[in-house]
Amino acid sequence: MSSIAGQKSALTWAVHISVVLLVGLWVFPTLGLFVSSFRTADQIGSSGWWRAMFPTEQNLTLRTAAPDTQVQIDGLYVIEGNLFGTEGNKSTAISAWGTSSRDISAYQPDEQAALRKGGQITVQADGSYRLESDAEISGKRGPRVFVTAVVPPEFTLKNYETILISGGATDNMAKAFFNTLTVTIPATIIPILIAAFAAYALAWMEFPGRALLIAAIVGLLVVPLQLALIPLLKVHNEIGIGKGYLGAWMAHTGFGLPLAIYLLRNYMVGIPRDIIENARVDGATDFQIFTRIVLPLSFPALASFAIFQFLWTWNDLLVALVFLIDSTGETTVMTKQIVEMLGTRGGNWEILATSAFVSISVPLIVFFAMQKYLVRGLLAGSVK
Template sequence: MDNIAGSKSSLSWAVNISVVLIVALWLFPTVGLFVSSFRTADQIATTGWWKAPFAAEQNLTLRTGSPETQVQDGDVWVIEGNLFDEEGVEPAPISVWGTSSRDVGAYAAGETAETRAGERVTVQENGDYRMEAPEQIEGRRGQRVFVTALVPPEFTLANYQQVLFSDNATDSMAKAFFNTLTVTIPATIIPIVVAAFAAYALAWMDFPGRALLIAFVVGLLVVPLQLALIPLLKLHLQIGIGKGYLGVWLAHTAFGLPLAIYLLRNYMAGLPRDIIENARVDGATEFQIFTKIILPLSYPALASFAIFQFLWTWNDLLVAKVFLIDATGQTTVMTNQIVELLGTRGGNWEILATAAFVSIAVPLFVFFAMQRYLVRGLLAGSVK
């Protein structure tokens, strides 16, 4: 019964589970990146993003008050206060602490430690401390105290503020964001316009060599992009367009045209022939047929390729590196900016996570806004 058309397969549950697993594998990294972009550096360094809603133990480096605050109490000099007040940190319950980074958990809250200089330090669970010295302390800063505290969850917009509105060009993604839009939008529109005309000609116009042209387009689909980079760059430099937006637009157009023509041609060839023939009988020109009949009917295929081309161009690094030569950083795209951040901010995971999520926010919006046309466009010409 499983082979009867229209009947439900007994293995449909396996298909459903597989789809859920695939979606989860793609969704978890994106959610993790989104959550991490709102966390502080200390939280990212100590716990995973899945523990972001819960309090977690963190190692904090705090200091006692400066020697200027010491007072004499009998035979000893005393410095008192709260460690969190001294550093301007939100109070948190302290479980263990120490005076050396090599042994952060040497003492429990409420115990007393003796430093190398002979001072006695006592730290309470709420951060209150008392430091006693046999002689007056001079010529140094407050005593460093390493504590392990149960820090409540914290989310901040400071990462986005630094990434999007920083005055430092090395850290700011705002300029790179608009540069990427400047590259991506024309590099998506130009190949669609050119490919639409070419696909119509290959699908509905009879001329000598049409079959050879179709075979040539299919052959171009398997040509590696890297094979053409250097020759194309030399050509661009010779004609003076190798260091600006025009060169990268034409490069993306050239690399995207074969798939665009192939996809659109298959879709247009599957449209009903009667519509085109009736239009010709009524006296419509080829241009009128193309603009008033073919293009409106081909919207799913156009949207499908637009999604692919937009995503490829937005996430591109290689073509931008080769054809968008700029020593001043004025035309740096987001992918290149993230690479720069990896070099300058390699330890600042909160900045990298925020920059990465900013770079994928627009492609996610484009995909979800146009995904209903994706399958229809990809299946173009597969069935009659």
């Protein structure tokens, strides 16, 4: 294509632009989640995340300082300060303000407004105010001031603090994070070993019925795991492990095995026959050939499967729902907790986005670090 004279540059540009568009389309949704997880609830609710980089106009509800800070100046009771805190916020500009929730932009900056409880208040564009009253100002908290202000972009780590450390029972993901980890690691390691031995037998040992077994494994690759839910739950209940980690580990092992055996066998078949024949001639047993030669040589395939199984068990919802999480919810995993949040906290995007991002960050790290093996495994694993 690129070698056609004359058309090259125009076509190349078209390709570049198309790829940029395509990549943009694919990254945009995830980026939205990522950006939202660093914004406060007010920011998320008042402007689209794609405008997070720019100043936005927001409606804020602020309070003056508490009445016990009032001072007497020339017979007037006065509270002075800045609505945005003691420091003030130099880059914030108030465009309108009000003292009643019914009319939040009744006044311009520098105008004076009468308060319902008595006294007058003046608010400047930078947020500084002066509240004066003839009588002593009473009450625990200062009166509310509603401002419409252009707020500069601001990012916060507070959401992550809530999700990982300080949040209440439904918001705190720390426990679910460790539960997920507890499910994932054994469920990744154990099937590899079992599958590796079986794959070696299917690849390098002669016995009757081998072709049939391989065909059966190819068939089991596509059996929907939905079929296994009730029968296995019954089995688990009968043998007394019920719902819990053990059941989840075993289920993940069973469901992961066909792909593991298939991938590893395909890879092991490709090991040069000479190597194995030579070892046999030298008197190595099958067990030695397997542990000393085949296993180390199969590292790329082992890594591929490990990544698949890790991603699959980490991201799984169905197996956890059926085999792991009992009525106490002590063993809940992140996917389940996020689904619950989607139901109960549908509008709290700062919580949702942050917890979803915590849950997908680990697979994303694994993905970018080990992409090479993942691609290799995919190429070997799609049934040709």
